[in-house]
Amino acid sequence: MSSYKVIYLCDKILKMSNKYVGGYEMKNSSFKKLFIILSIIVAVSGFSQGMLLPLISVIFERSGVSSSLNGLHATSLYIGVFLSSFFIEGLVRRSGFKYMILIGGAIVALSLLLFPVLKTLSIWFILRLLIGIGDNMLHFSTQTWLTHITPKEKLGRTISVYGFSFSAGFMLGPLLAKLVDVSETLPFILSAILSIITISLVLLIHNEFPSSNVRPISMINTLKNFGDVIKTSWIAFMFPLLYGLFEAGLHSNFPVYGLRNGLDVTSITLILPAFSLGAILFQVPIGMFSDLHGRKKVLTGLTLIGSVIFLLGDFLPTTPFIMMALFLTAGLFTGSFYGLGVSFMTDLTPRHNLPAGNLMIAMSFSVGSIIGPMLGGAIIEISNGTVFFTMVASFIFIVFILLLFHKTPTETAQS
Template identity: 25%
Template sequence: MSRNLLPVMALLLGTLFLFLGNGLHGLLLPVRGAAEGYSNEVLGLLGTTWASGFVLGCFVAPQLVMRVGHVRAFSAFVSLISVTALLTGILVDSYWWVALRIITGFCTAGTSMIIESWLNERATNESRGMIFSFYISITLIGVVGGQMLVGVFDPLTSILFMICGIVYGIAVLPTLMSKAATPQPLNSITLDLPLLYRNSPVSFVGILLVGIANGAYGTLGAVFGARAGLDAGTIAILLSITIFLGAVMQFPAGKLSDRIDRRYVLAALALMASLAALVLFVFAPTDPLQIFIFVGIYGAAANALYPIAVAHANDFAKSDEFVKVSGGLLLLFGIGTIIGPTIGGPVMTAAGPYALFAVTAIAHLSITAYALYRSRLRAAIPAEDRENMPNLPLSASPMSTPESLTLDPRAAPLEETVEATEDDERAEERV
């Protein structure tokens, strides 16, 4: 294991600090914003604009990387993230924060694509799954660690914004000092959303709805905690619990979906998430322990949906279409992440903080209903004809980029995908 990880250890160390900053800054803004009296709509826009910048970065950032190179682009992206983190501490203003989150999302997409392409360059077919799993674990540790820092220092002061800038500054150092060869140009994925829907309607609709629910809770969960009277440290624990339990749920949910129709697993998990959300919305518990219990159940179920939906889509896809299909689903997830906070903010203003869970409950109940409906129209692929879903906590990471898909052991090596595509084109020409 160490032999495979040593060549990318510097890169993974930089990744740890990068996501440590992402976790801290992502939670600090809504907590501080709620304390400053910003409206739910504005706080929701912090997530909407970040997701918009991230999706835009997935399309535009590769061109910038190709122009100036991986190391220079990575340094530029991290520097911009560091500057925007410091500016949010200086310019404590809702309009500035919303605008700056677009830059942060864009640069986060750029840094993630560079890291993932670099890891893919160093990975072999034998070590790909291990490196990808370790990478996702690093992002989880970073995000949770950053969130926990919010409870250590007073979010009403500027010290946490300064710590963000410092952490981001450290993140760039291991990569700059690394002797590892820079990776090949970033991969380009052609997206075909109508093809995605024909391939798997449940995954298409389900991923969009998962994005709406996760985007709403991921952005406004801290706002809910603040409006419900929880302090900053308790809010950090609350959000970390959902990430941790979501990661734990990956293994049993994935194994179950390998044995029975994945749509039934999606329906059951979405129903579990919706029931937990409805309890929070209807009964509005004020005891932190009760909130922890039901939010924990919600997070465990909700965060296990994404990888199962992706695996279901790939059950019906050709072996050389994994990256293309998963990349399209990633775009749908990003679109949903933009929609979720936009809806959640006004709903919370109109019906109170617990109404956030009404939004997520509607999304998850829709997944349950549609998955059960589609299971009556299309037979499942027999379990023996499906690839087992690896135990990779995909949904527990923040948002992945198309580059991460080539790291997944389910993806064919890039050269094989290219050869398969060329063979298909030659076959079509002969016809």
């Protein structure tokens, strides 16, 4: 997706959502420029991630790497996300959002350029870990920036546009992976060039800093902030965890599952974007609906429906059309989990702890993304390629049960 198309889509969605987003009138050119640039950056980041997971899975499968090792290797990106979460808050409070985006984007672009040059399992593991660190710097900065400038009554629709941008890029990423049939090097180079061009856009906006915290910046206080956020908002972190689990699982394990069940690479690269397409179609409507009816009610319904949809996956014929329909439907009802999780966390978390809350979102996402490929790869190996989707359905259903028993502060006060 070109930058012009992303700008056009973001602009149209914001106008449809409301005249005001984040308390700023959309005629305010400085806010509009900030929002569009952040949306483009997130879209291209999603594009790179959507390309990288299936690309490396296909390369490894063709090289004879086992599905369990393939899945384990995919976790390195999310290990990078998890480990970097312990020091990013302090760096952002010192340097501001803008420079963290620049540093994160530079790490991602450089790592992508090194993949074709340094082709060994161990070095690729390190490069994927570095991409995880860079992506976390980038996403934490853009995400926290948005949650800081957006009032709660507009939060669902604003974050849904953020999610829309990521999903749009993530949907198109696997299509670039198809170029592996032309050259293994080409997808990495093209993705790196696009990342460099996009990250340069952040030079056009002014730097800003998070709200001040009562605690001084240190690792110990970061951990204390994490503890405070877990007490108030733990249920919200289940949704980025789920999203990470099935996003990484689908893009890392499904290519292996599909190849072992008669699908070819072309079919797989067309099936994978169907999930992101479904997420895009419902992302903004669901975000606006949650603003009106409450995050918990919406998420309770979506988790129940999502668990049923994924459960059907292992019982349906593995044909391109049926799998594409399954992925599209799953995307419609579960593709908003990450954005809704961010909004739910912001509803429950005091403003001064939003940076820590956003880091916990990233950590939850990374934990799910580590669990997904590892469990998925092991289950595919044990079942000889016959079971995969049931694992995803089970996790979603567990969160549905947790939601039924969880009480928000408003519900507790009423009772």
